[in-house]
Amino acid sequence: MPRVSALIRQATREDWWHVLEALKVLNVHGVEHFTKKRVKELVKKHCVGLISDGVDVAGACVLEVEDKAIEIYALGIAPHYQGMGLGSKFIRWSEAMARGVEVPFLYANSYEFYGALPFYEKNGFTTISKVTDSELPSSFYTFVKMI
16 A cells, blocks of 8 residues: 655645646546646645655645635545545645634535545535536535534
């Protein structure tokens, strides 16, 4: 099993390729395509954290800081690093960021096919909405966690 540092570091503009590699896991069913252009924009405009094993990037988390909340815009863990608690480390990092800017809660949105419901529940989030629409690829959830 790969050995991964528990440290999350802030991504820089030069890290766009690593962020793209980590978020590729989310490019399924034609939803939210993370392209070179899109990832460069995210790194420039948002707070992006990376976890690495020293060679490969194990995961990335993109936060959108708003006036009264922080959205976990994207959280991706490379398949061979899943199940090691890295997603939960990103949640704790997101909570620390929220406390740092004094916002009272985090929220995230996810399609059902990502299987995120158990992950967010395990990390203390509550499901506040579920939208089922024939035009969506699957049900769409919104999760919230008070800080």
